[in-house]
Amino acid sequence: MKIFIGMPPMKTYASLDTGSDLTWVQCKPCTHCYKQILPLFDPQKSSTYKIIGCNSKECELVRDKTCDKKNVCEYEMQYGDGSYSTGDVASETFTFDSTSKKVDNISIPQVIFGCGHSNDGTFSNRTAGIVGLADSKISFINQLDKQIKGKFSYCLVPNNDLSPSSHPPNTTSKINFGSKAVVSGPNVLTTPIIRRDTDIFYYLYLESVSVGGKKLEFNSPQLMNSSSTANEDLGNIIIDSGSTLTMIPGKFYDKLESTLVEMIKGKRIEHGPLPICYETKSIVNKIPKIVFHFKDADIELLPMNTFAKVDDLSCFSIVKGNSDFAIYGNLQQMNFLIGYDLVNHKLSLLPTNFFLSFSQLALVSSRKAKTNHDLDGFTLDLIHRDSPLSPYYNPSITPSQRLRDACHRSFSRASFFTKASIHPTTPFKHDIQSDIVPIPAEYLMKISIGTPPRETFAIADTGSDLTWIQCKPCTECFDQIFPLFNPRKSSTYKIIGCHSKHCEAVGETVCVRKNVCQYEMHYGDNSYSVGDIASETFTFASTTSKTNKKVDNISIPQVIFGCGHDNGGTFNNFTAGIVGLGGSKVSFIKQLDKQIKGKFSYCLIPMDLSLPFSFDPNITSKINFGPKAVVSGPNVLTTPIIRKYPDTFYYLNLKSVSVGGKKLKYFKSSQLMSSSAAADKDLGNIIIDSGTTLTIVPEEFYKKLESTLVEKIKGKRKKDPSNYFPLCYETKSVVNFPKIVFHFTDAEVELLPMSTFAEVDENLTCLLIVNGGVDGLAIYGNLAQMNFLVGYDLVNHKLSFLPTDCTKH
Known part of the structure; x- marks a missing residue:
């Protein structure tokens, strides 16, 4: 949505979100902001900008707020995907472009919004923030209540018509506010909007769904615990303009699918991500009428609302969702004028005709490569994002801010890992998105792609599988920053065809044009990459051996990877993509299985994030592959790697943790117990991950660990202002910290002091093992791994630790 902020108005773009309430944009000065194409809003250059005080009624409307020493109301927005925005609550004039030449631009003064000085996550560089359209007091909708009287509507241009037809290329969807948002006429259908305690989402009540005249009663899932007694049995589905597909509970979906299959007489084709697909030609004029019976409103869907064309197939676009969650998505809303009346709690739907072209859905495909090139093992530089050698490095960021940034990334990453392991059998595993891939990791690899080689940087991520740029x-x-890879200028680039064994071996592929195998990667933080599956030569920069003898660059031909033509999200402009080092078949590790025989290792240099670098800044961490990755010697500690779903992650078994000699039995994480691997049901209770900074343990065990540490440490406790770290002390008051040992199966790993405590602010030293919540997934982070040579043997399913001075490795 194009908006203008301040006086004089400054143009920018913000994302419309019916699931968010506070409107915010990135502002100068920005201590930690994601990249955006348009200039940051500078409040000092606006004559109408006004800070909101802590004791004002406007500040009271903000849910997550704090007050700084200058009596400024500060907000902190934490999104479910780990994205965030923090800054000052202020008022400002917002101006909107008129859609008609006859109408002047609309300026709205004193809009309460967030001026974000620290923001990061999944936000595209083409947006400056969010316009909150949810149903709460601070949302843009409710702030404009006097002007729009609780009314807004939108009409979504259909982009999924099975019968292509021409339309003006400049046709766009529209959103209306106020009197222009009123939906009226003889064909209008109206249903109640149900208020819930969260006062964020828009709930409807779905009674049944008809397929070809056969009515199926809809089972009402309880979306969340509501104290509302009058409507406790209502509000069983959310209407959301931001969700593409309609998602319904499993049992009802099974009933809907069987009824639909009975009625459609066409040639059914298996197509993994979308379970109900047919040859398009075989079902022309055979799709049964589908009606959603909301309370007081029977919505008849058009074929374009229910079936999407995928290559030569037509697939049902209503999918099986979480058993307790239902969403009415935007494909089913297209070609309807949808009006929200928040005063009278009514939603109106008016069938509206647009004649627009059809666009295809790109689905997931990926592939493991087979190579014949023999390697005697090789070693690469692994660059920490906060190292002076990293393109990410920002010398202006303070050491304490660097650690806090790393802390946030840890919690974001843990959130997505948890989502992946909570639902190992969820249908989303086979849907459009994959939710097992977390936010990109902490380390970069310098690589060269193609022939002749083109140098670039990519994120080395043990929590990702598909490599792409x-x-x-x-x-x-x-x-x-680096130029985009141009496959036309490489003599070794080769597209993978749809019917090749490489594409077919995956099982879930899609062909959208010219017999090209295409992938679509959706990450847990809503970052994404879409493009072609191809093979190419990857070259890795040489390193220097201990004898200062230079090693030749290593070229690996026919690596299967994704050539991304549509990418966005949390990726920094210093990276070109991801090198997937996870445990699944499509990962870089598995593709090189013949060469490296399932072995890789790394040695992470000790980076005390609370202090300036105390060693040569030209020293980097190393990652080794093949024979050079073997970890051996009398001091090696070895523990089993447990095979679990999702197979991306590397699971270990933690038996206990010792604090100053006192052994605490470790409580297993409940999520990992949901694995279907019966033989390992009591094992695999923690993930080892090079991409997560902090070590994260479940809440109950953390409480036991913290109380034991408090008993042992004789120092003055101090509160962390950011509330990231619950156990902190005045630095000067503590001389020594107790020894902490992690007792894995067959391996007792003693952590270094710098791996367990760090000075996160002036005279504030905090524990770097943190509380992951009641159902949180346990992660053994990279601070705990520093100054260890950590070796992965995926053939024998073993992980080895060897205490090592990694600056000399």
């Missing part, structure tokens, strides 16, 4: 031509890409 941004490629020309790029229709929608995040900014990157």
